[in-house]
Amino acid sequence: xxxxxxxxxxxxxxxxxxxxxxxxxxxxxxxxxYDLSVVDGYEIIxxxxxxxxxxxxxxxxxxxxxxxxLAKLGTVxxxxxxxKSGGFGHLxxxxxMAMIFGHxxxxxxxTPERLANLVHPADVGTVRKVVRTAWDRRRxxxxxxxxxxxxxxxxxxxxxxxxxxxxxxxSGIIATGADATALELARQERRRLTTRNxxxxxxxxxxxxxxxxxxRSYLTDEVDRARRxxxxxxxxxxxxxxxxxxxxxxxxxxxxxxxxxxxxxxxIVGDEVTCGLVGPGLWGVLLAPAEEHxxxxxxxxxRIVDTFRRHLFSVQHKTLRLNTWAGLVLFxxxxxxxxxxxxxxxxxxARDARRSGIPTTVLNKPVAPRDxxxxxxxxxxxxxxANRFALYAQPIVDLRLNEVTRHEILLRVRNDTGESVAxxxxxxxxxxxxxxxxxxxxxxxxxxxxxxRGAQTSHYQVNISGKSLADPxxxxxxxxxxxxxxxxxxxxxxxxxxTTLIENRNEALAFATGIREIGCxxxxxxxxxGYGALAHLKYLPVDLVKIDGVxxxxxxxxxxxxxxxxxxVELCHTLGIRVAAEYVQDEETLEFLKRCGVDxxxxxxxxxxxxxxxxxxxxxxxxELELRLPPQQTAMG
Amino acid sequence: xxxxxxxxxxxxxxxSEAARRAEAARLKAEHDKEFAAFAEVSYxxxxxxxxxxxxDREVVQDALNEAYLHGRVQWFKIRTYTEPIxxxxxxxxxxxxxxxxxxxREAAVAPEDLPPAPHTDIADAWEAQETLRTWLHHLPSRxxxxxxxxxxxxxxxxxxxxxxxxxxxxxxxxxxxxxxxRELAEEAGYTDSESRRRQGGSRxxx
Numbered sequence: 001x002x003x004x005x006x007x008x009x010x011x012x013x014x015x016x017x018x019x020x021x022x023x024x025x026x027x028x029x030x031x032x033x034y035d036l037s038v039v040d041g042y043e044i045i046x047x048x049x050x051x052x053x054x055x056x057x058x059x060x061x062x063x064x065x066x067x068x069x070l071a072k073l074g075t076v077x078x079x080x081x082x083x084k085s086g087g088f089g090h091l092x093x094x095x096x097m098a099m100i101f102g103h104x105x106x107x108x109x110x111t112p113e114r115l116a117n118l119v120h121p122a123d124v125g126t127v128r129k130v131v132r133t134a135w136d137r138r139r140x141x142x143x144x145x146x147x148x149x150x151x152x153x154x155x156x157x158x159x160x161x162x163x164x165x166x167x168x169x170x171s172g173i174i175a176t177g178a179d180a181t182a183l184e185l186a187r188q189e190r191r192r193l194t195t196r197n198x199x200x201x202x203x204x205x206x207x208x209x210x211x212x213x214x215x216r217s218y219l220t221d222e223v224d225r226a227r228r229x230x231x232x233x234x235x236x237x238x239x240x241x242x243x244x245x246x247x248x249x250x251x252x253x254x255x256x257x258x259x260x261x262x263x264x265x266x267x268i269v270g271d272e273v274t275c276g277l278v279g280p281g282l283w284g285v286l287l288a289p290a291e292e293h294x295x296x297x298x299x300x301x302x303r304i305v306d307t308f309r310r311h312l313f314s315v316q317h318k319t320l321r322l323n324t325w326a327g328l329v330l331f332x333x334x335x336x337x338x339x340x341x342x343x344x345x346x347x348x349x350a351r352d353a354r355r356s357g358i359p360t361t362v363l364n365k366p367v368a369p370r371d372x373x374x375x376x377x378x379x380x381x382x383x384x385x386a387n388r389f390a391l392y393a394q395p396i397v398d399l400r401l402n403e404v405t406r407h408e409i410l411l412r413v414r415n416d417t418g419e420s421v422a423x424x425x426x427x428x429x430x431x432x433x434x435x436x437x438x439x440x441x442x443x444x445x446x447x448x449x450x451x452x453r454g455a456q457t458s459h460y461q462v463n464i465s466g467k468s469l470a471d472p473x474x475x476x477x478x479x480x481x482x483x484x485x486x487x488x489x490x491x492x493x494x495x496x497x498x499t500t501l502i503e504n505r506n507e508a509l510a511f512a513t514g515i516r517e518i519g520c521x522x523x524x525x526x527x528x529x530g531y532g533a534l535a536h537l538k539y540l541p542v543d544l545v546k547i548d549g550v551x552x553x554x555x556x557x558x559x560x561x562x563x564x565x566x567x568x569v570e571l572c573h574t575l576g577i578r579v580a581a582e583y584v585q586d587e588e589t590l591e592f593l594k595r596c597g598v599d600x601x602x603x604x605x606x607x608x609x610x611x612x613x614x615x616x617x618x619x620x621x622x623x624e625l626e627l628r629l630p631p632q633q634t635a636m637g
Numbered sequence: 638x639x640x641x642x643x644x645x646x647x648x649x650x651x652x653s654e655a656a657r658r659a660e661a662a663r664l665k666a667e668h669d670k671e672f673a674a675f676a677e678v679s680y681x682x683x684x685x686x687x688x689x690x691x692x693d694r695e696v697v698q699d700a701l702n703e704a705y706l707h708g709r710v711q712w713f714k715i716r717t718y719t720e721p722i723x724x725x726x727x728x729x730x731x732x733x734x735x736x737x738x739x740x741x742r743e744a745a746v747a748p749e750d751l752p753p754a755p756h757t758d759i760a761d762a763w764e765a766q767e768t769l770r771t772w773l774h775h776l777p778s779r780x781x782x783x784x785x786x787x788x789x790x791x792x793x794x795x796x797x798x799x800x801x802x803x804x805x806x807x808x809x810x811x812x813x814x815x816x817x818x819r820e821l822a823e824e825a826g827y828t829d830s831e832s833r834r835r836q837g838g839s840r841x842x843x
Contacts, residue, residue, distance in 0.1 A: 002829060003815075003822040006765045011788065013762025015681045027676030030706040031669060037710075046707040048728040052718035053798045060803055067801020070727075071734055140806040142777075160779065162803035174803060 060164045061174060065094055068176045074100045076115070079164065079172030089172070091115065100157055100179050102149025120146035120154065131173060134161045138170055144180060156184035199560040208277045209553065210255045211262035216343075216425060219276035219284045224339025226286060231333040233297035235285040236278065236346030237265070237304055238354060239322040240417055249316065251608060257315045261322070264311060268304050278343060279425030281415065282350070298362060301328045305359045325353040326360045337366035340432055347429075348375055354416070373433050380435040383426075384442050388414045391447055395607035396461070396580065396600050399593060406459040408495070408602060409447045410609050411439070420611070431467055431501060440468045445481050450612055451492075452485030461493040463525060467501040469508040479518055489519035493544060497525040502536075512540050523580070528564065537575055544600075545572050549583030552603070556588045566596045573597065672712050676705055679722045682789050687729055688770060689785035690778035696736050697729075704729035723799040730800075759827075772821040776814055783807055784814035 015023070037044050049070060056063070065075045074097025080089040091112060095105035101118050108114065116124050123145035130143040140162045146154050159177030163170050206218045214222070226232045239261060262277065269275055269285055278284040285304070287297050295303075308324040327349020329342050337345070349361040367375075383389065389411055396406035411427075412420035430436045440463075447462050468474055482489055494515055502508045512522050523544035524536060528551055536542065547568060551561045565581070572579045581593050584603030593601050680701070687697045704725050708715055715721045759765050773781040779802070786796045787807075797804040822828075 001759065001827050003819045003827065006759060006769060006822065006827060007788065009759065009762055010765035010769050011762075013766055019681060020677065023677045023680035024673070026680060026702055026705050027673045027709075029702065030676070030709040031673065033706055034709045044706065044710045046711050048707060048724070048731065050711060050714055053723045053727060054719040054795060056798075063798070064801055064803055067727075070731060071801070072738075138805060140803070140809050162806045164803050165805055170805070 059166060061172060064162065064164070064174050064176065069094060069096060072096065073176050073178050074098070075177075076110075076159075076175045077164075077172060078112075078174075080170075097177065100155065100177070101147050102151065102153065102155070118147055120148055122146070131161060131175075134163065135170075135173055138163050144184065155179050156181045158183070199563070201554075201558060201560050208262075210258050211277050212259075213262050213266070214274065214276035216276065216278045216284075216428065219274065219278055219286065220339045220343055222274050222276075222339070223284075223286055223342050226288070227331050227333070227335050227337065227339060227342060229333065230289050231331055231335075232289050233287040234329045234331070234342050234346045235287070235297065235301050235304065235326055236329075236343070236350045237283040237285065237308070237324060237326045238347075238350040239281045239283070239308060239324050240354075240415070242321045242323045244417070245315075245320075245419070246318075251604075253315050257313060257320070260313055261308075264308070264313075265304070268307055269300070279347070280421035282347060282425060284343060284346065297328055297330065298360075301326045301360050301362075309359075324359075325350050327351070327353060328360060328362045329366060330362070330364050331366055335366055336369070337372075341369070341372060342366055344372060344376060344429060348372075376429055376433040377435050380426075380430045380433070380438060383413065384438050387442075389423075389439075389442060389446075390414060390420045391443070391450060391612050392420075392609035393460075393612045394602060394609040396602040397606045399590075399598060399601055404458075404607065406461060406493075406600065408461040409443070409451075409463070409612075411443055411463070412609075412611075427465075431465055431498065434467070436465045437468045437471050437474070440464050440474075441477060444478055448481045448485040448487050448492075452487045456488050456491050459491050459493065461495050461523060463495045463497050465501060466496050466498045466508070467503060469496065469502060469511050470504040472507060472510075475511050475514040478515065482518065482520075490521075493521040493523050495523040495525040495544075495546065505539075509539065512542075516541050516543075528568065537572070537577065542577055544578045544580055546580040546582055547598075549603075552581050552583045552589060552593075553585065555592055556586075562592070565593075565598070569596050569598055668712050668716065671716060672709050675716075675721060676708075679725060680705075683722060683725055683729060685766075686726060686782060686785045686789060687733065689773045689781040691733050691737070692774045693737075696733055700729040700732035700736065703732050720795065723795065726799050727801075768825075769818075772818055772825075773814075775821055776817050780810050780814040780817070783810040784818070787811055 034044070049066075058066075061077050061079060065077060068075045074094050076091070076093045076097055078089060078091045091110045093101075093110060098105045098108065116128070119127055127143055127145050130141050133139075134141040140160065142158065142160045144156060144158045147157055148154055156179070157177050158180035159175040161173060161175050164172040164174055206214060208215050223234055258277070261283070265275055265283055265285070273285060273287060275283060275285040285300075287300070290296055305324045305326050308322055311322070312319045313322060314320060327346045329345045329349060331337065331342055335342075345363055345367050348367070349363050353359060353361040366372075392410040392412055393407040394410055395404040396408060397403065398405040411423045413423045413426045415421050427436065427439070430439050444462060444464070447460070451460050464474075478494075481487075482492070496502075496508075496512075516522055521543040522541060523546055524540070524542050525546050526548040527545045529548040537545070545568070547565060551564050555561045555565060569579050578599040579597075580600035580602060581589075581598050582602045584590055584593065584601045584605045586605055590601055590605060683704075684697060684701060687700065688694065691697050707728055708721070708725050715724050718724055759768055773785065776784070779800070782800060783796055783802070786799070787793075791799070793807040794804060796802070796807050802810075
């Protein structure tokens with residue numbers, strides 16, 4: 001069946017008796033009303049034209065214009081004038097069209113130039129072209145354009161363009177149109193909404209990429225909501241391999257193990273319970289207030305620990321047991337402690353359990369604020385004084401040269417078993433209790449020491465928390481360390497992380513200006529998330545912006561990310577700032593970044609972080625440091 | 638006033654008045670009958686044409702009720718027109734336009750927003766008409782109206798005059814409408830012609 005068949009079939013249909021009855025009803029109703037008006041002596045006003053449309057003898061231009069007028073449409077008529085004027089002929093518009101253009105009827109004598117001047121400059125070309133083509137091809141067309149009214153107001157006008165004929169020969173053009181502003185705006189709004197829907201992304205930051213569980217910040221917010229509304233219980237589970245993991249394990253193996261633990265935890269607690277990854281080997285489970293028949297939080301905690309301890313995990317075909325402890329914090333509604341405070345309490349409780357050699361520690365209420373802060377601070381200070389950190393270097397590729405020209409110095413925290421783990425949970429804690437400066441100073445001192453001992457062939461990027469910038473002594477400390485370790489300042493870039501936490505703008509500006517005066521560069525890390533305002537780009541003397549990984553991980557599949565990245569590059573380059581991208585995981589992304597003009601790329605694709613030294617206390621190691629620096633490599637690996 | 642004036646001029650007012658009334662009544666009865674027949678014949682054609690461009694059935698029916706009422710009021714004039722149906726179409730179209738303008742519907746739903754017609758098996762004339770109508774709503778209203786009128790048997794000149802268009806445009810609009818309808822039919826999966834298939838079948842057994 002095709003269109004012709006359907007048309008033929010449709011036309012075989014005769015009105016059904018029901019439909020015929022409907023037609024008769026309409027006729028009867030009209031007749032009835034008419035009769036009533038005759039009897040009652042009132043007149044039914046007929047506002048339609050009373051001319052026979054098929055016999056009226058008028059020229060086509062007048063006829064079309066008259067029909068348009070009845071339909072409240074405006075017309076512009078352009079006739080050749082029989083060729084006698086030689087020029088453009090005769091151009092007129094109807095009163096309605098004059099008003100659409102914002103002019104009182106009859107006040108303007110139209111010429112093509114004058115008409116063109118009333119059309120929005122951006123649309124004149126299109127209108128001319130459409131009219132010209134319609135005339136040349138003797139074919140009707142339509143066009144939407146903007147007019148600028150005398151007061152400066154812009155209106156959208158839609159016109160049908162038709163060719164007039166007199167005695168069979170083309171004699172002019174008539175445009176029938178109306179103000180289509182409302183229609184056009186509605187169309188644009190629909191288009192905008194479509195784009196918005198396509199571009200809107202799920203909140204990537206809420207879920208951890210490896211485990212699919214909520215992240216630390218998400219869980220913190222959820223705990224905070226619980227303490228403001230229902231109260232509940234928070235379990236923090238700490239896991240740790242019973243035996244030392246073989247050194248040969250790759251990052252993928254670690255991720256695989258983490259994902260397996262996450263899945264196991266999910267199975268134990270069920271899908272309704274919020275649980276998340278709150279630190280390396282640290283898991284948080286948030287429980288709503290217990291219903292009568294539900295399992296008590298204490299029992300669930302014991303069950304998690306017990307199940308974890310019994311389970312045989314496997315990594316790289318080797319079985320592995322996890323030693324497990326847990327801390328349980330019970331909290332009521334409206335406790336003063338924030339979500340973060342409760343999380344810290346849980347972590348401490350789990351740590352206490354480990355230290356005392358018991359499976360779980362239960363806190364019936366949150367710890368007193370003073371005790372909590374003291375405990376956190378001493379934990380940070382202890383870590384600093386015991387050098388429980390390690391520095392790693394991750395290569396950064398200069399995309400113009402396609403080779404590694406820089407390294408970012410990354411901090412790793414050594415956990416209770418001496419393993420180096422990612423520092424984000426530790427840094428989050430240190431930042432919140434105001435001890436981050438101590439950590440930053442340790443990093444600066446040790447990083448510069450390592451750099452100073454090396455050949456300084458690369459460029460090094462060192463992180464400093466936005467919060468530390470409030471310290472007036474920081475600039476002196478850095479300057480002094482640079483001098484002491486003999487580091488070339490031009491080989492250093494300081495990356496400001498957590499720009500949200502810049503507390504004192506004046507101090508931050510003083511540090512930024514000072515650090516650049518001695519020759520170092522300044523970068524903004526994780527740009528585009530948090531509250532890292534564009535204003536920073538305006539007043540901070542930034543040399544480099546590092547786009548946050550959430551815009552990069554899914555870059556090739558997300559038009560929204562592509563828009564953000566490409567425009568950000570444009571913006572930064574306009575401001576004289578270079579751009580780096582982190583979390584680059586595949587070749588495709590790398591290619592896209594090159595096309596956008598991104599200056600630097602960093603990520604597993606271009607090189608993983610590698611340890612640069614075990615301990616600065618043993619100078620012998622510095623030779624090893626040289627060897628351990630990842631080899632110079634191209635982006636192609 | 639006019640009636641009184643006329644009456645004053647006639648010498649025997651009572652008799653001629655009665656005769657005149659009888660004549661008027663006869664004429665009215667004749668017009669009534671004529672109008673009823675016209676309405677019954679024309680109603681569905683007009684409705685199909687209007688519904689080709691306006692998707693809101695209620696609006697069309699309201700406009701038709703009003704147009705036929707006005708048609709009856711002015712029937713003594715309209716009955717003399719070449720095609721009274723043309724006048725009804727014009728009047729009803731203007732009513733629809735006014736109503737839509739009042740409701741601001743045009744801005745709310747443009748044709749491109751209508752959901753595509755689902756592919757169902759077209760079994761009878763009514764289903765064919767409904768399917769065509771949904772496709773016509775995807776066309777610019779000028780194209781749809783012109784197309785439907787031409788299918789109803791109106792000539793190009795008649796269409797141009799009734800719809801207030803230039804005569805040269807009609808051919809283009811018809812072609813454009815047919816082209817777009819064919820595309821829509823193909824999108825919906827109606828591609829193979831039955832008549833062609835019959836011809837193919839007549840080639841004989843393999």
